[in-house]
Each structure stands twice: as C-alpha cells, then as structure tokens.
Amino acid sequence: PKTLKGQKALVTGANSGIGMAVAAALGEAGADVAANYVDGDEAAAKVVEAIRAHGVQAIAYKADVSSEEQVATMFRDVIERFGTLDILINNAGLQRDSAFHAMTLAQWNTVLNVNLTGQFLCARAAVAEFLRRGVVPEVSCAAGKIICMSSVHQEIPWAGHANYATSKGGIKLLMESLAQEMAPHRIRVNAIAPGAIRTPINTAAWNTPEAYKRLMTLVPYGRIGEPEDVARAAVWLASDLSDYVVGTTVFVDGGMTLY
Numbered sequence: 001p002k003t004l005k006g007q008k009a010l011v012t013g014a015n016s017g018i019g020m021a022v023a024a025a026l027g028e029a030g031a032d033v034a035a036n037y038v039d040g041d042e043a044a045a046k047v048v049e050a051i052r053a054h055g056v057q058a059i060a061y062k063a064d065v066s067s068e069e070q071v072a073t074m075f076r077d078v079i080e081r082f083g084t085l086d087i088l089i090n091n092a093g094l095q096r097d098s099a100f101h102a103m104t105l106a107q108w109n110t111v112l113n114v115n116l117t118g119q120f121l122c123a124r125a126a127v128a129e130f131l132r133r134g135v136v137p138e139v140s141c142a143a144g145k146i147i148c149m150s151s152v153h154q155e156i157p158w159a160g161h162a163n164y165a166t167s168k169g170g171i172k173l174l175m176e177s178l179a180q181e182m183a184p185h186r187i188r189v190n191a192i193a194p195g196a197i198r199t200p201i202n203t204a205a206w207n208t209p210e211a212y213k214r215l216m217t218l219v220p221y222g223r224i225g226e227p228e229d230v231a232r233a234a235v236w237l238a239s240d241l242s243d244y245v246v247g248t249t250v251f252v253d254g255g256m257t258l259y
C-alpha cells in the first residue's frame with residue numbers, strides 16, 4: 001500500500017546497508033526520496049534508480065552529516081527541490097573500533113561527530129521545516145516524522161566499541177528529549193534499534209560459518225537480520241499507522257535484547 005503517497009523524505013547514509021533498504025522501501029510506499037551519502041557516487045546512482053522504479057522522485061545528495069555547513073545546504077537544496085520535507089531518517093553511522101586504552105581521539109571524535117552530532121544537525125534542520133510548515137492534513141496527521149537509527153548498543157555495553165556505544169546511548173536521549181519537545185507541535189520522533197543486520201558495517205560478525213554460529217548464540221530468533229527487516233519498521237514509523245507512537249525505540253533485533 002502507498003502509505004506514504006506524496007510525502008517527501010530524506011534518508012542519510014542511503015547508499016549502503018540499512019539506509020539503502022529504507023530509501024527503497026519509502027519509495028515503494030509512495031514517498032519521494034533524497035538519498036544522502038558521503039562517498040560512493042556509483043552506489044548512490046543505483047539507489048536512486050531503484051527508488052525511481054517505484055514511480056516516485058529520487059535524488060542522490062552528497063554531504064557529510066557531521067558538517068554544519070553541508071547539512072544546512074543539503075536541507076535547503078532538498079526542500080527547494082521537493083517543496084517541503086515530511087520524513088527524516090537519521091541513519092548515517094560508522095564504527096572506528098579499538099581497545100579502549102589504544103583508542104585515539106580521532107577515532108572517538110569521528111564516531112561521535114558522525115553518529116551523534118550528525119543526527120543533531122539533521123534533526124535540527126528538519127524540525128525547522130516541520131515547524132514552519134505545520135500539519136498538512138491531506139498528507140499526514142503529523143507535521144513531520146524523524147526516525148533515528150540507534151542500535152541495541154544504546155542499552156548494551158560493547159567492549160572494544162566504547163565510542164560507538166556512547167554515540168548510540170546519546171542518540172537514545174537525544175531522540176527522547178526531542179520527541180518530548182516536539183510532540184506539542186505534532187512532530188513525531190522515534191528510533192529503531194537494530195540488532196545484528198547483514199550489512200558492510202559488521203561483515204566480520206557473519207561472513208564465515210564460525211562467526212555466524214557465534215553470532216546466532218546471541219539471537220533467539222535464530223537468523224541474522226536483513227536490511228529490509230529494518231526498512232519495514234522505518235516505513236511504519238514514518239506513516240500514520242504509527243500516529244500515536246512518540247519517543248519510542250522499536251527493537252528490530254530478533255530478540256537479542258531479551259537476555
């Protein structure tokens with residue numbers, strides 16, 4: 001069903017993994033989609049092609065989400081092109097793993113800047129447009145929707161990944177504070193916490209039979225998650241089907257956090 005017909009979406013980190021699947025799923029649900037990425041022009045062009053196959057508009061937009069200036073220009077350009085914005089998927093993220101005693105300030109800063117500050121910058125820009133525009137009843141019950149890609153590591157510590165886990169813990173309270181502040185404006189902010197999803201970010205955890213077996217000891221549902229599993233949750237959170245859902249984290253983790 002075209003639950004997002006006519007809506008305008010921006011997905012960060014949309015030329016790989018989860019972001020790519022989310023961008024395609026939003027297009028399939030009828031939204032026009034701006035697919036942000038930081039490098040990989042060819043992959044971005046393919047994503048745009050896949051989205052357009054659903055008969056909607058799609059653009060690729062290269063910008064570093066940790067740059068205040070690039071984020072401001074991106075939102076200005078995308079809003080000019082689409083006329084407005086209804087949905088932000090704050091998805092861009094990376095890892096720079098290290099044993100804690102050896103972690104460099106650069107590794108720490110890169111992860112915090114992209115994963116956490118990037119979400120702040122994009123959410124701030126989206127909210128400005130949502131507040132300016134308000135609710136358009138023919139389009140959606142909400143004045144705008146933001147979905148923050150968090151991780152099960154917003155709850156579970158992760159040895160060897162302190163910078164990453166810290167960024168995701170930060171996203172949780174960023175999302176909840178923003179959700180509380182924006183709810184009176186009918187702007188809905190929620191998060192998704194994926195567990196182990198088959199994407200390039202975590203290849204080492206699943207690409208050999210031994211690694212996969214080890215990973216499965218952590219996942220009651222007994223299979224790795226696919227980017228499409230996360231994409232379906234994103235479409236639901238972006239649509240009016242979740243209209244009364246505010247400030248919630250949806251765990252898409254095959255039960256990983258039940259232990």
Ligand code: NAD
Pocket residue numbers: 012013014015016017018019036037038039063064065066091092093094114149150151152193194195196197198199200201202
């Ligand atoms: P991925 O490496 O496949 O994709 C990451 C995307 O982010 C890429 O498109 C990359 O270009 C983009 N990106 C990185 N730095 C950027 C920047 N500065 N500006 C703009 N874009 C940038 O990884 P993924 O697994 O698809 O991860 C997507 C999100 O999901 C991340 O926030 C990640 O933390 C989260 N997540 C993933 C998993 C998993 O198991 N794959 C689990 C939990 C959370």
